[in-house]
Amino acid sequence: MKNKVIIISVLAIILLGFTACKKTPEKIDATVKKELPTLSTNAISNITPTTATSGGDVTSDGNSTGTARGICWNTTENPSLENNLGYTFDGSGTGNFTTNITGLINNTTYYIAAYATNEIGTAYGSTKSFSTQELTLSEVTTTKPINITPTTATSGGDITSDGNSKVTARGICWNTTENPSLEDNIGYTFDGSGIGSFTSNITDLTDNTTYYVAAYATNERGTAYGGVKSFTTLEITLAVVTTITPSNIHSNSAISGGDILNDGNSAVTARGVCWNTTENPSLENNIAYTSDGSGTVGFISNITGLTENTTYYVAAYATNEKGTAYGQVKNFTTEICGQLIINYGGQEYHGVPIGTQCWMKENLNIGTRINGNQEMQSNSTIEKYCYDENEANCDTYGGLYQWDEMMQYSTQEGAQGICPDGWHIPTDNEWKEMEMELGMSQSEANNTDWRGTNEGEKLRSKSGWNSNGNGTNSSGFTAFPGGFRSIGGSFIDLVDYGFWWTSTEYSGSYAWSRGLCYYFDQVDRNDNYRVYGYSVRCLKD
Structure with a gap:
């Protein structure tokens, strides 16, 4: 029984302890108050004549889900969603947002306010104001014209301000009257868009004329012009040319030319010399003229086809857009080939005219004799062979020369070789020209071996040939x-044969030659070894 009482007492104590530890719950108010959102309007930036940037910062949604946010604007104070010229919708919720304001008018004051809407209503941030930029004409200057010619010039401009609107066109315009514009001009350029400097080419101008030029720049506001600059195109005049005094005067040719001192502000398109046997030769009054290219550098002209012992008048000419100008007239008299006496290397030679050519009447006898069993060398000494090693034969018949020695180791046709100044080794074609002058046909002259009829007889001397095979020497x-x-x-x-070199190669070891024989009245044309020693005649340049 006693034990029972004890157990019941213990349970009672435990129960009491649990009851004492248990806290009575507080009463919670389930009703939350909903309010308008809280927000601010951002500063305004990126202001242009028609746009700007702003936004807002929603710091509290007022315990209600936000449904819209943005900004609204007007030209009067206190813009709202009910009183505005425009507004944006920039989502919902709290936080910062940025928006673009568009469709504005330049140089106008606007008022903006951020808004945020929830189920309670719409709240606004503080009103801020700004003025759009004024839209003005661009600022442009005109570049002074340079590189002025009779028909062209260079100008341009520099756009330092776009007037708060993109420059969509720029260039220059010009006229022969003051104040040129895009509405009053005789020409203009289009040189792209944007600000900065640009260069313009003015073309199709008239010489010796004053022009007025102005740069222009077009934006949304209109077209602005730089200051007007004036310039005068160069006058086109006749070129200024001088005539070079004739030189290297021969029986049938001479050398002259000209020096163009001024092109008259127009390209020289033709130049040369003209000549006549009367004074004041011109392109309309001449026996002949040369065409020696174009441009203003000096030039040399070869006057050919002349008659011996004749006085000629020559003048240089230069043609440009304005016309043809002439240098002073120079006169000269051609030589008489048959009266020429040439002193060369201690020997006296004479000229003989055959057609329009002037030949030496004698074979060359120039240089130092070497023995026939020696080969001639390329050195500073002209070497020769004398028949049978006898100097007297050189005095009578002239020296004998290998082809390379005669050419002085050149292979150029018509080279001077061992001839005196103003003379050269005749080419194969120049021999043909002489032969045809004596009666040979072109086809005959082109053949090889013995050709023609009696041209060889006309060339042979009247004495010295074997068996009385002398010629008439009518040439x-x-x-x-x-x-x-x-x-x-x-x-x-x-005494049987005579052989003469030409300056024309046939192949690497051979060259063209001519031969005469006491029993043939024709002329031999053949290719022969260049190591042979043949006679040499010179032809006047």
Whole structure:
């Protein structure tokens, strides 16, 4: 029984303890108050004539889900969603947002306010104001014209301000009257868009004329012009040309030319010399003229086809857009080939005219004799062979020369070789020209071996040929039978044959030559070894 009482007492105590520890719950108010959102209007930036940037910061949604936010604006104070010229919708919720204001009018004051809407209503941030930029004409200056020619010039402009509106066109315009514009001009350029400097080319102008030029720049507001600049195009005049005094005067040719001192502000398109046997030659009054290219540098002209012992008048000319100008007239008299006396290397030579050519009447006898068994060398000494190693034969028939020595180791046709100044080794074609002058046809002249009829007889001297095979020498050429030096150094055919080199190669080891014989009245044309020693005649340049 006692134990029972104890157990019941313990349970009672435990129960009491639980009851004492239990806290009575507080009463919670389930009703939350909903309010308008709280927000501020952002500062305004990026202001242009028609746009700006602003926004807002919603710091509290007023315990109600936000449904819209943005900004609204007007030209009167206190803009709202009920009183505005425009507004934006920039989502919902709290936080910062940015928006673009568009469709504005330049140079106008606007009022803006951020808004935020929830189920309670719409709240507004503080009203802020700004003025859009004024839209003005661009600011442009005109570049002073440079590079002025009779028909062109260079100008341009520099746009330092776009007037708060994109420059959509720029360039220059010009006229012969003051104040040129896009509405009053005789020409204009389009040189792109945007600000900065630009260069313009003015074309199709008239020489010796005053023009007025102005740069322009077009934006939304209109077209602005830089200050007007004036310039005068260069006058086109005749070129200024001088005539070079004729030189290298021969029986049938001379050299002149000209020096163009001024192109008259127009390109020289033709130049040369013209000549006549009467004074004041021109392109309309001449025997002949040369065309020596274009431009203003000096030029040299070859006057050809002249008659010996004749006085000619020559003048340089230069043609440009304005016309043809002439240098002062120079006169000269051609030589008489048949009266020429040439002193060369201690020997006296004479000229003989054949057609329009002037030949030497004698074979060359120039240089230091070497033995026939020696080969001629490229050195500073002209070397020669004398038939049978006898200097007297050189005095009578002239020296004998290998082709390379005669050419002085050039292969250029018509080279001077061992001839005196103003003379050259005749080419194969120049020999043909002489032969045709004596009666040979072109086809005959082009053949090889013995060609023609009696042209050889006309060339042979009246004495000295074997078996009375002398010629008539009607040409005056006076060809003597000097024979030749053969390979190995032997000498052959004195008084029977005469052989002469041309300056025309046939191949690497051969060159064209001419031959005469006491029993043929024709002329031999053949290619022969260049190591042979043949006679040489010179032809006037």
